[in-house]
Amino acid sequence: MIHVPTRDPFTVFGLKHSLDVDERALEARYLKLSRECHPDLHSAGQTGDCIAVLQRAAEINDAWRILRDPWQRARTLLELLSPGALERNKKLDPAFLAEALELAEEVAFASGPAAAALRARLQEALDADYAALRGHLDRRDLDGAAKRCHESHYHKKALQDLEAKS
Amino acid sequence: MSSTPAVQKTARLVVGIDLGTTNSLAAIRAGKGARVLRQRDGEALIPSVVCFHPDGSSLVGRPAKALRLQHPTRTVFSIKRLIGRSAREVAAEATGLPYKVVAGERDLPRVQVGDRLLSPEAISALILQEVRATAEQALGQPVREAVVTVPAWFDDAQRQATKDAASLAGLDCLRILNEPTAAALAYGIDGTKDGTVLVYDLGGGTFDVSILRIDDGVFRVLSTAGDTHLGGDDFDGLLAERILAALPPAPGPIDPYVLQAVRSAAESQKIRLSDATSADLQLDLGARGSVTLTVTRAEFEAAIAPLVQRTLDCVTRAVKDAGLSLDRIDEVVLVGGSTRIPLVRARIQALTGKVPHTGVDPDLAVALGASIQADVLAGNDRSLLLLDVIPLSLGIETLGGAVQKLILRNSTIPTSVTEEFSTGVDNQTAVDLTIYQGERELARDCRQLGQFKLRGIPPMPAA
Numbered sequence: 001m002i003h004v005p006t007r008d009p010f011t012v013f014g015l016k017h018s019l020d021v022d023e024r025a026l027e028a029r030y031l032k033l034s035r036e037c038h039p040d041l042h043s044a045g046q047t048g049d050c051i052a053v054l055q056r057a058a059e060i061n062d063a064w065r066i067l068r069d070p071w072q073r074a075r076t077l078l079e080l081l082s083p084g085a086l087e088r089n090k091k092l093d094p095a096f097l098a099e100a101l102e103l104a105e106e107v108a109f110a111s112g113p114a115a116a117a118l119r120a121r122l123q124e125a126l127d128a129d130y131a132a133l134r135g136h137l138d139r140r141d142l143d144g145a146a147k148r149c150h151e152s153h154y155h156k157k158a159l160q161d162l163e164a165k166s
Numbered sequence: 167m168s169s170t171p172a173v174q175k176t177a178r179l180v181v182g183i184d185l186g187t188t189n190s191l192a193a194i195r196a197g198k199g200a201r202v203l204r205q206r207d208g209e210a211l212i213p214s215v216v217c218f219h220p221d222g223s224s225l226v227g228r229p230a231k232a233l234r235l236q237h238p239t240r241t242v243f244s245i246k247r248l249i250g251r252s253a254r255e256v257a258a259e260a261t262g263l264p265y266k267v268v269a270g271e272r273d274l275p276r277v278q279v280g281d282r283l284l285s286p287e288a289i290s291a292l293i294l295q296e297v298r299a300t301a302e303q304a305l306g307q308p309v310r311e312a313v314v315t316v317p318a319w320f321d322d323a324q325r326q327a328t329k330d331a332a333s334l335a336g337l338d339c340l341r342i343l344n345e346p347t348a349a350a351l352a353y354g355i356d357g358t359k360d361g362t363v364l365v366y367d368l369g370g371g372t373f374d375v376s377i378l379r380i381d382d383g384v385f386r387v388l389s390t391a392g393d394t395h396l397g398g399d400d401f402d403g404l405l406a407e408r409i410l411a412a413l414p415p416a417p418g419p420i421d422p423y424v425l426q427a428v429r430s431a432a433e434s435q436k437i438r439l440s441d442a443t444s445a446d447l448q449l450d451l452g453a454r455g456s457v458t459l460t461v462t463r464a465e466f467e468a469a470i471a472p473l474v475q476r477t478l479d480c481v482t483r484a485v486k487d488a489g490l491s492l493d494r495i496d497e498v499v500l501v502g503g504s505t506r507i508p509l510v511r512a513r514i515q516a517l518t519g520k521v522p523h524t525g526v527d528p529d530l531a532v533a534l535g536a537s538i539q540a541d542v543l544a545g546n547d548r549s550l551l552l553l554d555v556i557p558l559s560l561g562i563e564t565l566g567g568a569v570q571k572l573i574l575r576n577s578t579i580p581t582s583v584t585e586e587f588s589t590g591v592d593n594q595t596a597v598d599l600t601i602y603q604g605e606r607e608l609a610r611d612c613r614q615l616g617q618f619k620l621r622g623i624p625p626m627p628a629a
Contacts, residue, residue: 031381031382031384031386034384034551034553035384035551038551038553039580040539040542040543040551040552041542041548041551054580055580055582057580058580058581058582059582061553061577061578061579061580061581062581062582062583064578065577065578065581
């Protein structure tokens with residue numbers, strides 16, 4: 001099996017390492033890259049590089065999946081700027097964890113208008129998480145960014161659980 | 167290699183084949199569009215019916231369908247509902263069939279005709295052979311390569327079984343293509359349909375819905391959902407139950423002849439109910455009695471409403487999985503014969519708020535689309551590209567019989583994934599991996615695709 005070193009998603013798309021991407025341009029770029037490199041358009045060729053084409057196409061699909069999602073984009077950028085930052089900053093503030101526990105309980109018992117209000121609150125919390133994450137990344141406070149990333153998971157999980165109830 | 171064969175400059179001939187539950191057909195790319203390969207009399211649809219005649223011959227298509235009542239236990243239809251599944255999975259449904267289905271080795275279903283045991287693959291191969299012969303006669307040249315379609319919701323075992331059927335029919339299957347995706351290709355091939363399309367495909371035995379985005383020749387599947395056990399056959403079944411209930415009671419199991427006759431009658435009554443508001447039925451079964459029954463469209467609709475609702479639930483899920491809302495759908499395309507039922511049309515229109523597109527023939531769209539992708543794979547057309555997804559998640563079994571999903575459903579393919587796992591015991595040098603497909607949490611509820619042993623792990627203390 002030929003091993004092609006995996007490149008980071010930003011490099012695959014020819015982008016600089018930045019949280020800000022133009023989503024329309026990103027999509028256009030994805031379609032262009034796919035057209036240039038897809039196994040279906042090479043299957044009839046006499047080329048021996050079928051595996052390379054396949055791996056490159058997978059790389060393009062995987063990069064697209066990450067880059068189009070602002071959260072995955074942020075995580076990937078963080079790991080590029082400081083490899084292992086997420087693993088190193090798993091320990092969260094006990095006060096935050098206590099709050100998260102309360103939130104989970106609130107989700108478990110929420111119904112009717114209370115659920116709607118809770119949904120709005122969680123969405124706000126996630127927006128605040130993302131803004132803070134962006135701030136940490138801009139200031140290159142990468143440990144702070146990693147912590148905020150982990151914290152946001154509790155809000156995402158709570159929102160998911162709330163959606164699953166309805 | 168020392169010598170390379172000369173590169174062929176002539177266009178490669180690859181046909182598209184729709185191997186349907188009820189009917190099958192082939193098509194070929196022609197000019198800017200595609201055309202169906204018809205039988206000598208101009209008929210395109212080949213009934214997916216095989217009759218194993220007592221004289222030893224086997225008949226396929228219309229001649230076989232015509233023998234349904236004469237040889238009820240030897241005439242096999244809807245074999246697509248059995249292919250690639252286990253005997254246990256199809257047992258409940260098999261009891262309602264006039265032909266006999268038994269469990270063969272490894273719990274695979276076998277159709278028993280006289281003392282012969284036939285696999286669903288072998289029966290499907292006979293249908294494919296007939297499609298191939300029709301294509302060869304229409305084209306005036308041999309056909310060896312094909313793209314064959316399957317419901318998007320088919321799992322890997324069902325896809326592999328379909329591929330095996332193609333091989334048995336002497337066809338090299340270049341690709342198994344999802345039916346709704348094929349239909350979208352047929353719809354969008356003229357190059358004027360950029361936008362977001364919902365394909366609602368309700369056939370004889372299966373239901374699929376796919377959401378696609380078309381951008382300047384790139385057809386991108388965003389999500390797909392479906393039910394491999396929901397289609398026109400089930401509507402026939404509901405009508406058949408009414409007919410059977412109206413027959414004078416008789417002891418013992420239902421005679422295969424009665425089953426075939428009642429099914430045929432139910433199907434024709436269903437078809438008439440698409441145009442008329444009520445349909446009469448007079449069925450004379452000789453010694454078994456006779457029945458006169460009127461079914462109104464309202465009664466029929468009330469009976470099938472729960473099944474139609476199940477399709478709508480799939481639509482809602484597919485839209486959600488695509489990360490969209492219903493108002494972002496630009497066009498609704500209906501495929502499959504069962505979309506002729508007025509209730510189906512009305513419900514999908516009510517849900518989406520869109521009048522369904524009627525520019526593609528619901529019976530032909532899948533084969534036409536398959537021929538377009540066939541032309542791409544043959545290397546003849548580089549102007550369009552299809553980006554499809556996997557319909558069901560793939561994962562491996564972890565401790566305690568749980569499945570850890572590695573590649574999630576609706577991931578665009580090809581794709582790759584990296585995940586770290588720890589060894590369980592000190593100095594472990596190999597690990598058995600079992601691959602599963604499905605959305606359920608436990609391995610026993612998912613489809614096992616295969617197993618392999620990963621060796622050569624450097625001995626180290628377990629994590």
